[in-house]
Amino acid sequence: MNTITVKFFARLREQSGVDAMDLEIGDMTKLSELIAQLQDQHQDWTILQQKNLMAAVNHSMITDDCLLAAGDEVALFPPVTGG
Amino acid sequence: MNTITVKFFARLREQSGVDAMDLEIGDMTKLSELIAQLQDQHQDWTILQQKNLMAAVNHSMITDDCLLAAGDEVALFPPVTGG
Amino acid sequence: MDFINIQNEDFNVQQQYDALSQSNTRDGAVVLFVGRVRDFNEGEQVTEMVLEHYPGMAEKCLEDIVAKARERWDINRVRVIHRVGLLSQSDQIVLVGTSSPHRGSAFAAAEFIMDYLKTDAPFWKKEISDQGERWVEARNSDETQKKRWQ
Amino acid sequence: MDFINIQNEDFNVQQQYDALSQSNTRDGAVVLFVGRVRDFNEGEQVTEMVLEHYPGMAEKCLEDIVAKARERWDINRVRVIHRVGLLSQSDQIVLVGTSSPHRGSAFAAAEFIMDYLKTDAPFWKKEISDQGERWVEARNSDETQKKRWQ
Numbered sequence: 507m508n509t510i511t512v513k514f515f516a517r518l519r520e521q522s523g524v525d526a527m528d529l530e531i532g533d534m535t536k537l538s539e540l541i542a543q544l545q546d547q548h549q550d551w552t553i554l555q556q557k558n559l560m561a562a563v564n565h566s567m568i569t570d571d572c573l574l575a576a577g578d579e580v581a582l583f584p585p586v587t588g589g
Numbered sequence: 590m591n592t593i594t595v596k597f598f599a600r601l602r603e604q605s606g607v608d609a610m611d612l613e614i615g616d617m618t619k620l621s622e623l624i625a626q627l628q629d630q631h632q633d634w635t636i637l638q639q640k641n642l643m644a645a646v647n648h649s650m651i652t653d654d655c656l657l658a659a660g661d662e663v664a665l666f667p668p669v670t671g672g
Numbered sequence: 673m674d675f676i677n678i679q680n681e682d683f684n685v686q687q688q689y690d691a692l693s694q695s696n697t698r699d700g701a702v703v704l705f706v707g708r709v710r711d712f713n714e715g716e717q718v719t720e721m722v723l724e725h726y727p728g729m730a731e732k733c734l735e736d737i738v739a740k741a742r743e744r745w746d747i748n749r750v751r752v753i754h755r756v757g758l759l760s761q762s763d764q765i766v767l768v769g770t771s772s773p774h775r776g777s778a779f780a781a782a783e784f785i786m787d788y789l790k791t792d793a794p795f796w797k798k799e800i801s802d803q804g805e806r807w808v809e810a811r812n813s814d815e816t817q818k819k820r821w822q
Numbered sequence: 823m824d825f826i827n828i829q830n831e832d833f834n835v836q837q838q839y840d841a842l843s844q845s846n847t848r849d850g851a852v853v854l855f856v857g858r859v860r861d862f863n864e865g866e867q868v869t870e871m872v873l874e875h876y877p878g879m880a881e882k883c884l885e886d887i888v889a890k891a892r893e894r895w896d897i898n899r900v901r902v903i904h905r906v907g908l909l910s911q912s913d914q915i916v917l918v919g920t921s922s923p924h925r926g927s928a929f930a931a932a933e934f935i936m937d938y939l940k941t942d943a944p945f946w947k948k949e950i951s952d953q954g955e956r957w958v959e960a961r962n963s964d965e966t967q968k969k970r971w972q
Contacts, residue, residue: 515726516796517807558810565729567792581726581794585810588723588754588795589707589766589786598876599946600957641960648879650942664876664944668960671873671904671945672775672857672916672936686836689856697861697912703932704854705925706839711847762847775855775936776967782853783929817926 507532508576512540515583518553531574537561538571540580558585590615591659595623598666601636614657620644621654623663641668673749676734678725680757683767692749692771699748699771701778705786707766709759718799723756723765726794730754737788741770744784745777752785754795784821790814823899826884828875830907833917842899842921849898849921851928855936857916859909868949873906873915876944880904887938891920894934895927902935904945934971940964 507530514522531540541561545554553559561568562581574580590613597605614623624644628637636642644651645664657663675691685706692702709721738750751769759765768785772778789795797808825841835856842852859871888900901919909915918935922928939945947958 513726515794516724516798519724562726562729562794565726565732567733581729583726583794584796584807586791586794587797587808587810588725588793589790596876598944599874599948602874645876645879645944648876648882650883664879666876666944667946667957669941669944670947670958670960671875671943672940684836685839685854686834689835689854693856693858693912700858700860702854702856702858704835704839704852704856705929706843706852706854707925708843708850708852710850710923762843773860775857775933779855779929779933779936783925786925786929 508535508574510540510574510576510578510580512544513579513581515581517584518551518582521551521553522548535574536571537563537568537574537580540574541582544582553584554582556584559583560585591618591657593623593657593659593661593663595627596662596664598664600667601634601665604634604636605631618657619654620646620651620657620663623657624665627665636667637665639667642666643668674735674738675751675753676731676738677753678727678730678734678756679753680755682755682764683753685767688751688753688767688769691751692769696749696771699773699778701773701775702771703769703775703778703782705766705768705782706764707786709761709763709765711761718801719761720800721759721763722798722800723759724796724798725754725756730794733793734789737785737792740788741781741784745772745781746774747772747777747781750781750785752789754789754793756795787814787817787821791818824885824888825901825903826881826888827903828877828880828884828906829903830905832905832914833903835917838901838903838917838919841901842919846899846921849923849928851923851925852921853919853925853928853932855916855918855932856914857936859911859913859915861911868951869911870950871909871913872948872950873909874946874948875904875906880944883943884939887935887942890938891931891934895922895931896924897922897927897931900931900935902939904939904943906945937964937967937971941968
Protein backbone atom coordinates (compact mmCIF):
# COMPACT_ATOMS: atom_id res chain seq x y z
CA MET A 507 0.00 0.00 0.00
CA ASN A 508 1.09 3.55 -0.75
CA THR A 509 0.32 6.65 1.27
CA ILE A 510 -0.84 9.75 -0.58
CA THR A 511 -2.20 13.07 0.65
CA VAL A 512 -5.48 14.45 -0.66
CA LYS A 513 -6.21 18.15 -0.23
CA PHE A 514 -9.53 19.96 -0.58
CA PHE A 515 -10.13 23.62 -1.37
CA ALA A 516 -12.89 26.20 -1.39
CA ARG A 517 -16.42 24.83 -1.33
CA LEU A 518 -15.16 21.25 -1.34
CA ARG A 519 -13.03 21.97 1.73
CA GLU A 520 -16.08 23.40 3.48
CA GLN A 521 -18.22 20.39 2.50
CA SER A 522 -15.66 17.81 3.55
CA GLY A 523 -14.80 19.67 6.72
CA VAL A 524 -11.11 18.85 6.27
CA ASP A 525 -8.20 20.61 4.58
CA ALA A 526 -6.30 17.41 3.86
CA MET A 527 -6.30 13.69 4.57
CA ASP A 528 -3.77 10.90 4.16
CA LEU A 529 -5.03 7.83 2.29
CA GLU A 530 -3.65 4.38 1.55
CA ILE A 531 -4.01 3.35 -2.08
CA GLY A 532 -3.06 0.19 -3.95
CA ASP A 533 -0.38 0.01 -6.60
CA MET A 534 -1.47 1.25 -10.02
CA THR A 535 -4.35 3.28 -8.66
CA LYS A 536 -5.56 5.85 -11.15
CA LEU A 537 -6.60 9.38 -10.25
CA SER A 538 -10.07 8.57 -11.61
CA GLU A 539 -10.28 5.53 -9.32
CA LEU A 540 -9.35 7.63 -6.29
CA ILE A 541 -12.04 10.15 -7.15
CA ALA A 542 -14.62 7.39 -7.71
CA GLN A 543 -13.73 5.86 -4.34
CA LEU A 544 -14.13 9.20 -2.55
CA GLN A 545 -17.45 9.78 -4.34
CA ASP A 546 -18.69 6.39 -3.10
CA GLN A 547 -17.59 6.97 0.47
CA HIS A 548 -18.77 10.59 0.75
CA GLN A 549 -21.97 11.04 -1.21
CA ASP A 550 -22.73 14.21 0.76
CA TRP A 551 -19.62 15.91 -0.69
CA THR A 552 -21.67 16.94 -3.72
CA ILE A 553 -18.86 19.00 -5.23
CA LEU A 554 -17.03 15.71 -5.87
CA GLN A 555 -19.84 14.63 -8.21
CA GLN A 556 -19.67 17.79 -10.33
CA LYS A 557 -18.32 17.17 -13.78
CA ASN A 558 -16.26 20.38 -13.64
CA LEU A 559 -14.33 19.12 -10.58
CA MET A 560 -10.65 20.02 -11.02
CA ALA A 561 -7.67 17.96 -9.91
CA ALA A 562 -3.97 18.62 -9.44
CA VAL A 563 -1.25 16.10 -8.71
CA ASN A 564 1.94 17.43 -7.14
CA HIS A 565 0.95 21.04 -7.94
CA SER A 566 0.26 20.41 -11.62
CA MET A 567 -3.23 20.61 -13.06
CA ILE A 568 -4.28 17.20 -14.39
CA THR A 569 -6.88 17.11 -17.13
CA ASP A 570 -6.49 13.49 -18.17
CA ASP A 571 -6.28 10.39 -16.07
CA CYS A 572 -2.95 9.41 -14.50
CA LEU A 573 -1.46 6.79 -12.18
CA LEU A 574 -0.80 7.80 -8.59
CA ALA A 575 2.38 6.95 -6.69
CA ALA A 576 3.38 6.88 -3.04
CA GLY A 577 3.93 10.35 -1.65
CA ASP A 578 1.77 12.07 -4.25
CA GLU A 579 -0.15 15.16 -3.23
CA VAL A 580 -3.54 15.10 -4.91
CA ALA A 581 -5.73 18.21 -4.73
CA LEU A 582 -9.41 18.37 -5.62
CA PHE A 583 -11.30 21.61 -6.02
CA PRO A 584 -14.05 23.44 -7.92
CA PRO A 585 -13.15 25.63 -10.92
CA VAL A 586 -10.83 28.47 -9.94
CA THR A 587 -12.15 32.02 -9.58
CA GLY A 588 -9.17 34.22 -8.72
CA GLY A 589 -7.93 37.35 -10.38
CA MET B 590 -9.88 85.21 -53.95
CA ASN B 591 -10.06 83.42 -50.63
CA THR B 592 -7.55 83.55 -47.81
CA ILE B 593 -6.46 80.34 -46.20
CA THR B 594 -3.75 79.53 -43.65
CA VAL B 595 -1.18 76.83 -44.31
CA LYS B 596 0.75 75.39 -41.37
CA PHE B 597 3.91 73.31 -41.44
CA PHE B 598 5.18 70.90 -38.82
CA ALA B 599 8.28 68.94 -37.86
CA ARG B 600 10.86 68.48 -40.64
CA LEU B 601 8.67 70.39 -43.11
CA ARG B 602 8.51 73.36 -40.72
CA GLU B 603 12.30 73.28 -40.44
CA GLN B 604 12.71 73.07 -44.24
CA SER B 605 10.27 75.85 -44.99
CA GLY B 606 11.56 78.02 -42.18
CA VAL B 607 8.02 79.13 -41.32
CA ASP B 608 5.37 77.84 -38.96
CA ALA B 609 2.47 79.18 -40.98
CA MET B 610 1.64 81.37 -43.98
CA ASP B 611 -1.50 82.97 -45.31
CA LEU B 612 -2.24 82.29 -48.97
CA GLU B 613 -4.80 83.56 -51.47
CA ILE B 614 -6.46 80.81 -53.47
CA GLY B 615 -9.07 80.85 -56.21
CA ASP B 616 -12.59 79.48 -55.84
CA MET B 617 -12.86 75.71 -56.20
CA THR B 618 -9.21 75.10 -55.39
CA LYS B 619 -8.56 71.51 -54.41
CA LEU B 620 -6.18 70.46 -51.63
CA SER B 621 -4.16 68.57 -54.25
CA GLU B 622 -3.87 71.76 -56.35
CA LEU B 623 -2.63 73.73 -53.35
CA ILE B 624 0.01 71.09 -52.64
CA ALA B 625 1.07 70.99 -56.33
CA GLN B 626 1.40 74.78 -56.34
CA LEU B 627 3.57 74.76 -53.21
CA GLN B 628 5.71 71.99 -54.69
CA ASP B 629 6.26 74.07 -57.83
CA GLN B 630 7.15 77.21 -55.91
CA HIS B 631 9.38 75.55 -53.30
CA GLN B 632 11.29 72.71 -54.86
CA ASP B 633 13.80 72.80 -52.00
CA TRP B 634 11.09 71.81 -49.51
CA THR B 635 11.70 68.16 -50.34
CA ILE B 636 9.29 66.86 -47.69
CA LEU B 637 6.47 68.28 -49.84
CA GLN B 638 7.43 65.87 -52.62
CA GLN B 639 7.30 62.78 -50.41
CA LYS B 640 4.42 60.52 -51.24
CA ASN B 641 3.72 59.92 -47.54
CA LEU B 642 3.13 63.66 -46.93
CA MET B 643 0.13 64.03 -44.61
CA ALA B 644 -2.49 66.77 -44.72
CA ALA B 645 -5.16 68.05 -42.36
CA VAL B 646 -7.87 70.58 -43.07
CA ASN B 647 -9.43 72.34 -40.09
CA HIS B 648 -7.86 69.84 -37.68
CA SER B 649 -9.15 66.75 -39.49
CA MET B 650 -6.84 64.36 -41.27
CA ILE B 651 -7.60 64.34 -45.01
CA THR B 652 -6.68 61.23 -46.95
CA ASP B 653 -8.60 62.01 -50.13
CA ASP B 654 -8.79 65.18 -52.12
CA CYS B 655 -11.15 67.97 -51.05
CA LEU B 656 -12.15 71.51 -51.99
CA LEU B 657 -10.74 74.35 -49.91
CA ALA B 658 -12.80 77.30 -48.69
CA ALA B 659 -12.02 80.77 -47.36
CA GLY B 660 -10.74 80.64 -43.78
CA ASP B 661 -9.61 77.03 -43.99
CA GLU B 662 -6.59 75.98 -41.95
CA VAL B 663 -4.53 73.53 -43.97
CA ALA B 664 -1.69 71.69 -42.27
CA LEU B 665 1.05 69.74 -44.05
CA PHE B 666 3.44 67.43 -42.25
CA PRO B 667 5.42 64.21 -42.45
CA PRO B 668 3.96 60.99 -40.95
CA VAL B 669 3.34 61.34 -37.23
CA THR B 670 5.69 59.72 -34.71
CA GLY B 671 4.27 60.45 -31.26
CA GLY B 672 3.45 58.05 -28.45
CA MET C 673 13.52 39.64 -13.62
CA ASP C 674 10.21 38.13 -12.48
CA PHE C 675 8.53 39.14 -9.26
CA ILE C 676 5.67 36.84 -8.34
CA ASN C 677 4.07 37.15 -4.94
CA ILE C 678 0.97 35.98 -3.11
CA GLN C 679 0.31 38.16 -0.10
CA ASN C 680 -2.25 39.42 2.37
CA GLU C 681 -0.97 42.98 2.26
CA ASP C 682 -2.09 45.60 -0.19
CA PHE C 683 0.28 46.76 -2.93
CA ASN C 684 1.16 50.21 -4.25
CA VAL C 685 0.80 50.76 -7.99
CA GLN C 686 3.53 53.41 -8.18
CA GLN C 687 6.03 51.11 -6.47
CA GLN C 688 5.23 48.33 -8.93
CA TYR C 689 5.52 50.74 -11.86
CA ASP C 690 8.87 51.99 -10.51
CA ALA C 691 10.13 48.43 -10.21
CA LEU C 692 9.21 47.83 -13.86
CA SER C 693 10.70 51.07 -15.18
CA GLN C 694 13.53 52.31 -12.97
CA SER C 695 17.04 51.81 -14.38
CA ASN C 696 15.32 50.28 -17.39
CA THR C 697 16.36 52.27 -20.45
CA ARG C 698 15.73 49.31 -22.74
CA ASP C 699 11.96 49.16 -22.43
CA GLY C 700 9.86 51.95 -23.90
CA ALA C 701 6.58 50.27 -22.95
CA VAL C 702 5.11 49.44 -19.55
CA VAL C 703 1.65 47.92 -19.09
CA LEU C 704 -0.08 47.52 -15.74
CA PHE C 705 -3.32 45.72 -15.01
CA VAL C 706 -5.05 45.99 -11.64
CA GLY C 707 -8.10 43.90 -10.71
CA ARG C 708 -10.27 45.24 -7.91
CA VAL C 709 -13.29 44.13 -5.85
CA ARG C 710 -16.45 45.34 -7.55
CA ASP C 711 -19.56 46.33 -5.65
CA PHE C 712 -21.89 43.90 -7.33
CA ASN C 713 -21.93 40.42 -8.73
CA GLU C 714 -25.15 38.97 -10.01
CA GLY C 715 -27.20 41.61 -8.31
CA GLU C 716 -26.11 41.22 -4.70
CA GLN C 717 -24.45 43.95 -2.68
CA VAL C 718 -20.97 42.59 -2.03
CA THR C 719 -19.37 44.13 1.04
CA GLU C 720 -16.44 41.79 1.59
CA MET C 721 -14.67 38.93 -0.08
CA VAL C 722 -12.43 36.12 1.09
CA LEU C 723 -9.72 34.88 -1.24
CA GLU C 724 -8.44 31.36 -0.70
CA HIS C 725 -5.50 29.81 -2.53
CA TYR C 726 -3.55 26.56 -2.75
CA PRO C 727 -0.13 27.46 -1.29
CA GLY C 728 2.72 25.99 -3.28
CA MET C 729 0.69 25.24 -6.37
CA ALA C 730 -0.55 28.82 -6.81
CA GLU C 731 3.02 30.19 -6.91
CA LYS C 732 4.17 27.44 -9.26
CA CYS C 733 1.21 28.02 -11.53
CA LEU C 734 1.89 31.77 -11.79
CA GLU C 735 5.54 31.05 -12.53
CA ASP C 736 4.53 28.65 -15.30
CA ILE C 737 2.16 31.20 -16.83
CA VAL C 738 4.85 33.91 -16.81
CA ALA C 739 7.33 31.48 -18.37
CA LYS C 740 4.83 30.72 -21.15
CA ALA C 741 4.38 34.47 -21.75
CA ARG C 742 8.17 34.89 -21.99
CA GLU C 743 8.32 32.19 -24.67
CA ARG C 744 5.84 34.10 -26.80
CA TRP C 745 6.74 37.76 -26.34
CA ASP C 746 9.80 39.93 -25.97
CA ILE C 747 9.19 41.07 -22.40
CA ASN C 748 11.87 41.98 -19.89
CA ARG C 749 10.36 42.63 -16.48
CA VAL C 750 7.22 40.96 -15.17
CA ARG C 751 5.46 41.48 -11.85
CA VAL C 752 2.47 39.47 -10.62
CA ILE C 753 0.92 40.07 -7.21
CA HIS C 754 -2.20 38.26 -6.02
CA ARG C 755 -3.72 39.04 -2.67
CA VAL C 756 -5.43 36.47 -0.45
CA GLY C 757 -7.48 36.72 2.74
CA LEU C 758 -10.24 39.16 3.59
CA LEU C 759 -10.80 42.01 1.12
CA SER C 760 -13.33 44.85 1.08
CA GLN C 761 -15.16 46.75 -1.63
CA SER C 762 -12.77 48.49 -4.07
CA ASP C 763 -9.73 46.75 -2.58
CA GLN C 764 -7.03 45.75 -5.02
CA ILE C 765 -6.94 41.99 -5.70
CA VAL C 766 -4.35 41.39 -8.40
CA LEU C 767 -1.68 43.26 -10.32
CA VAL C 768 0.10 42.19 -13.50
CA GLY C 769 2.86 44.39 -14.89
CA THR C 770 5.06 43.92 -17.93
CA SER C 771 7.81 45.92 -19.61
CA SER C 772 9.03 45.55 -23.17
CA PRO C 773 10.73 47.46 -25.97
CA HIS C 774 7.42 47.05 -27.88
CA ARG C 775 4.00 48.08 -26.68
CA GLY C 776 2.28 45.20 -28.49
CA SER C 777 4.33 42.66 -26.53
CA ALA C 778 3.77 44.41 -23.21
CA PHE C 779 -0.02 44.52 -23.79
CA ALA C 780 -0.32 40.95 -25.08
CA ALA C 781 1.81 39.41 -22.33
CA ALA C 782 -0.07 41.20 -19.54
CA GLU C 783 -3.44 40.16 -20.94
CA PHE C 784 -2.24 36.58 -21.56
CA ILE C 785 -1.03 36.30 -17.95
CA MET C 786 -4.37 37.58 -16.63
CA ASP C 787 -6.38 35.26 -18.88
CA TYR C 788 -4.44 32.16 -17.80
CA LEU C 789 -4.41 33.25 -14.16
CA LYS C 790 -8.22 33.43 -14.28
CA THR C 791 -8.68 29.88 -15.54
CA ASP C 792 -5.64 27.97 -14.27
CA ALA C 793 -4.33 29.45 -11.03
CA PRO C 794 -5.77 27.91 -7.85
CA PHE C 795 -7.49 30.86 -6.20
CA TRP C 796 -11.12 30.94 -5.10
CA LYS C 797 -13.33 33.87 -4.16
CA LYS C 798 -16.10 33.80 -1.62
CA GLU C 799 -18.30 36.88 -1.64
CA ILE C 800 -19.91 38.16 1.52
CA SER C 801 -23.03 40.19 0.87
CA ASP C 802 -26.15 41.25 2.73
CA GLN C 803 -27.56 37.89 1.52
CA GLY C 804 -24.83 35.84 3.23
CA GLU C 805 -21.76 34.06 1.86
CA ARG C 806 -21.46 32.70 -1.64
CA TRP C 807 -18.61 31.03 -3.50
CA VAL C 808 -18.14 32.74 -6.83
CA GLU C 809 -18.92 30.53 -9.83
CA ALA C 810 -16.39 30.23 -12.64
CA ARG C 811 -17.47 32.04 -15.79
CA ASN C 812 -17.46 30.47 -19.24
CA SER C 813 -16.29 33.79 -20.68
CA ASP C 814 -12.95 33.30 -18.90
CA GLU C 815 -12.41 30.01 -20.75
CA THR C 816 -13.29 31.78 -23.99
CA GLN C 817 -10.77 34.55 -23.28
CA LYS C 818 -8.05 31.98 -22.69
CA LYS C 819 -8.82 30.05 -25.88
CA ARG C 820 -7.95 33.12 -27.95
CA TRP C 821 -4.28 32.44 -27.20
CA GLN C 822 -4.38 28.80 -28.28
CA MET D 823 -15.24 60.96 -17.61
CA ASP D 824 -12.44 61.55 -20.11
CA PHE D 825 -9.26 63.33 -19.17
CA ILE D 826 -7.14 64.22 -22.19
CA ASN D 827 -4.17 66.49 -21.77
CA ILE D 828 -1.10 67.60 -23.69
CA GLN D 829 1.48 69.03 -21.34
CA ASN D 830 5.14 69.83 -20.80
CA GLU D 831 5.09 68.62 -17.19
CA ASP D 832 5.73 65.06 -16.13
CA PHE D 833 2.85 62.96 -14.78
CA ASN D 834 2.58 60.64 -11.79
CA VAL D 835 1.35 57.11 -12.46
CA GLN D 836 -0.21 56.66 -9.03
CA GLN D 837 -2.22 59.86 -9.40
CA GLN D 838 -3.52 58.69 -12.76
CA TYR D 839 -4.37 55.27 -11.35
CA ASP D 840 -6.17 56.91 -8.41
CA ALA D 841 -8.17 59.07 -10.79
CA LEU D 842 -9.25 55.94 -12.66
CA SER D 843 -10.09 53.89 -9.60
CA GLN D 844 -11.09 56.10 -6.68
CA SER D 845 -14.81 56.19 -5.86
CA ASN D 846 -15.21 53.77 -8.72
CA THR D 847 -16.88 50.64 -7.37
CA ARG D 848 -18.29 49.75 -10.76
CA ASP D 849 -15.04 48.91 -12.53
CA GLY D 850 -13.10 45.82 -11.50
CA ALA D 851 -10.44 46.34 -14.17
CA VAL D 852 -7.92 49.14 -14.64
CA VAL D 853 -5.28 49.11 -17.40
CA LEU D 854 -2.42 51.60 -17.64
CA PHE D 855 0.07 51.98 -20.46
CA VAL D 856 3.12 54.22 -20.13
CA GLY D 857 5.45 54.96 -23.05
CA ARG D 858 8.97 56.12 -22.17
CA VAL D 859 12.07 57.43 -23.95
CA ARG D 860 14.31 54.48 -24.81
CA ASP D 861 18.07 54.74 -24.87
CA PHE D 862 18.49 53.62 -28.42
CA ASN D 863 16.82 53.89 -31.77
CA GLU D 864 18.51 52.43 -34.80
CA GLY D 865 21.82 52.13 -33.00
CA GLU D 866 22.42 55.70 -31.95
CA GLN D 867 22.79 56.78 -28.33
CA VAL D 868 19.77 58.98 -27.75
CA THR D 869 20.30 61.43 -24.93
CA GLU D 870 17.39 63.80 -25.44
CA MET D 871 14.26 64.12 -27.49
CA VAL D 872 12.06 67.01 -28.58
CA LEU D 873 8.35 66.37 -29.00
CA GLU D 874 6.45 68.72 -31.28
CA HIS D 875 2.68 68.73 -31.74
CA TYR D 876 -0.05 70.51 -33.65
CA PRO D 877 -1.96 72.43 -30.98
CA GLY D 878 -5.69 72.24 -31.44
CA MET D 879 -5.64 69.30 -33.80
CA ALA D 880 -3.72 67.02 -31.43
CA GLU D 881 -6.31 67.46 -28.67
CA LYS D 882 -9.21 66.97 -31.10
CA CYS D 883 -7.58 63.87 -32.55
CA LEU D 884 -7.11 62.28 -29.12
CA GLU D 885 -10.74 63.08 -28.25
CA ASP D 886 -11.89 61.43 -31.49
CA ILE D 887 -9.82 58.30 -30.79
CA VAL D 888 -11.23 58.00 -27.26
CA ALA D 889 -14.77 58.48 -28.61
CA LYS D 890 -14.16 55.66 -31.10
CA ALA D 891 -12.92 53.41 -28.28
CA ARG D 892 -16.05 54.20 -26.26
CA GLU D 893 -18.25 53.12 -29.19
CA ARG D 894 -16.55 49.72 -29.26
CA TRP D 895 -15.96 48.83 -25.61
CA ASP D 896 -17.69 49.17 -22.28
CA ILE D 897 -15.21 51.52 -20.64
CA ASN D 898 -16.03 54.11 -18.01
CA ARG D 899 -13.00 56.28 -17.27
CA VAL D 900 -10.29 57.12 -19.76
CA ARG D 901 -7.15 59.18 -19.25
CA VAL D 902 -4.71 60.16 -21.99
CA ILE D 903 -1.67 62.35 -21.30
CA HIS D 904 0.92 63.17 -23.95
CA ARG D 905 3.96 65.23 -23.09
CA VAL D 906 5.61 67.69 -25.48
CA GLY D 907 8.83 69.67 -25.39
CA LEU D 908 12.29 68.50 -24.34
CA LEU D 909 12.50 65.01 -22.81
CA SER D 910 15.47 63.01 -21.54
CA GLN D 911 16.34 59.34 -21.48
CA SER D 912 13.78 57.25 -19.55
CA ASP D 913 11.37 60.18 -19.27
CA GLN D 914 7.71 59.38 -19.50
CA ILE D 915 6.16 60.40 -22.83
CA VAL D 916 2.60 59.15 -22.89
CA LEU D 917 0.06 57.54 -20.58
CA VAL D 918 -3.21 55.84 -21.51
CA GLY D 919 -5.46 54.55 -18.75
CA THR D 920 -8.84 52.83 -18.95
CA SER D 921 -11.29 51.41 -16.43
CA SER D 922 -14.03 48.91 -17.13
CA PRO D 923 -16.13 46.26 -15.45
CA HIS D 924 -14.40 43.78 -17.79
CA ARG D 925 -10.66 43.31 -18.17
CA GLY D 926 -10.93 42.46 -21.87
CA SER D 927 -12.54 45.84 -22.59
CA ALA D 928 -10.00 47.74 -20.49
CA PHE D 929 -7.08 46.04 -22.28
CA ALA D 930 -8.51 46.37 -25.78
CA ALA D 931 -9.52 50.02 -25.40
CA ALA D 932 -6.12 51.06 -24.01
CA GLU D 933 -4.26 49.28 -26.81
CA PHE D 934 -6.64 50.65 -29.46
CA ILE D 935 -6.10 54.20 -28.20
CA MET D 936 -2.32 53.77 -28.31
CA ASP D 937 -2.38 52.21 -31.78
CA TYR D 938 -4.44 55.05 -33.23
CA LEU D 939 -2.48 57.70 -31.35
CA LYS D 940 0.70 56.34 -32.96
CA THR D 941 -0.58 56.65 -36.52
CA ASP D 942 -3.13 59.48 -36.42
CA ALA D 943 -2.28 62.00 -33.71
CA PRO D 944 -0.10 64.93 -34.87
CA PHE D 945 3.00 64.53 -32.70
CA TRP D 946 6.57 64.32 -34.00
CA LYS D 947 9.73 63.18 -32.26
CA LYS D 948 13.18 64.55 -32.91
CA GLU D 949 15.95 62.56 -31.30
CA ILE D 950 19.13 64.23 -30.13
CA SER D 951 22.09 61.86 -29.98
CA ASP D 952 25.85 62.08 -30.00
CA GLN D 953 25.45 62.01 -33.82
CA GLY D 954 23.31 65.15 -33.87
CA GLU D 955 19.59 65.68 -34.36
CA ARG D 956 17.31 63.35 -36.28
CA TRP D 957 13.57 63.35 -36.92
CA VAL D 958 12.19 59.93 -36.09
CA GLU D 959 10.80 58.06 -39.12
CA ALA D 960 7.31 56.57 -38.94
CA ARG D 961 7.34 52.79 -38.73
CA ASN D 962 5.28 50.53 -40.95
CA SER D 963 4.64 48.26 -37.96
CA ASP D 964 2.52 51.01 -36.42
CA GLU D 965 0.22 51.00 -39.46
CA THR D 966 0.02 47.21 -39.19
CA GLN D 967 -0.91 47.41 -35.51
CA LYS D 968 -3.71 49.84 -36.31
CA LYS D 969 -5.10 47.72 -39.13
CA ARG D 970 -5.84 44.92 -36.66
CA TRP D 971 -8.77 46.99 -35.38
CA GLN D 972 -10.32 47.60 -38.81
